[in-house]
Amino acid sequence: MLAFALVLSGLVSGMARADDDDNDKSDDKPETLAEKAAGRFPQPVVVGTLIHRAVLQPLESQPVLGHVEQVVRAPDKTIYVIVDYGGFLGFGTRPIAVPLDAMAISGQFMDILEFTPEQLDKFPTFKPGADTPLAPDASISVPLAKPSH
Numbered sequence: 615m616l617a618f619a620l621v622l623s624g625l626v627s628g629m630a631r632a633d634d635d636d637n638d639k640s641d642d643k644p645e646t647l648a649e650k651a652a653g654r655f656p657q658p659v660v661v662g663t664l665i666h667r668a669v670l671q672p673l674e675s676q677p678v679l680g681h682v683e684q685v686v687r688a689p690d691k692t693i694y695v696i697v698d699y700g701g702f703l704g705f706g707t708r709p710i711a712v713p714l715d716a717m718a719i720s721g722q723f724m725d726i727l728e729f730t731p732e733q734l735d736k737f738p739t740f741k742p743g744a745d746t747p748l749a750p751d752a753s754i755s756v757p758l759a760k761p762s763h
Contacts, residue, residue, distance in 0.1 A: 647715035647728060656757045659719060661685045662750030669697050669717075672725040672759060679731060682724060683709055685754065686745035693754060695724065696740050710737040711745075718759035725759045 664685060670676045680699040687693050694711040701707035716728035726734070748754065 647713055656755035657719070658753050659756040660750070661748045661752045661754060664695070664719075664724065664756075665750065667722065667724050669695075669699075669712075669724045669726060670720070671731060672720075672727055676723075677731075679726060679734065680707060680710075685714070685748045685752075686711070687748060689744050693748070694740075694745065697726075699734060699737070709740040710734060711740045712737070714754065714756065718757040720759035727759065 664682050667682045668678050669680045669682060671679055680697040680701075683696040683698045685693060685695055693714040695714055695717055696709050697712050698707045699710045712726060712729070712734070716726060718725050718727055729737075
């Protein structure tokens with residue numbers, strides 16, 4: 615009986631330690647877009663080569679979400695890709711600003727990895743203001759995408 619009690623107390627204390635480990639993980643903050651992008655092996659890319667690229671949703675069917683219009687730097691130094699988004703056959707599109715860290719380059723395309731079309735639908739229409747358009751010959755670091763098919 616004493617052996618059973620010792621085994622049982624060991625199991626309970628082991629479960630308590632496992633619970634403590636789980637609690638430690640819940641205190642961790644989720645990765646930021648920049649941290650996720652850094653894990654995708656950013657490569658130098660000339661801005662001009664991104665203009666007019668199709669922007670895809672990273673699914674096997676790869677639906678086209680829009681096309682790259684321009685790349686801008688916000689006053690806080692965040693780089694945004696302005697995507698001519700939505701519409702049908704080129705009609706009814708609107709420009710939205712997608713953080714570069716939420717995107718990746720996939721061959722001749724750009725993928726939006728961190729937002730769903732439903733989330734993108736809620737993005738405000740981009741209006742030029744304090745953002746600085748990047749020159750076509752400027753070089754930026756763009757994360758790489760895994761093939762989605």
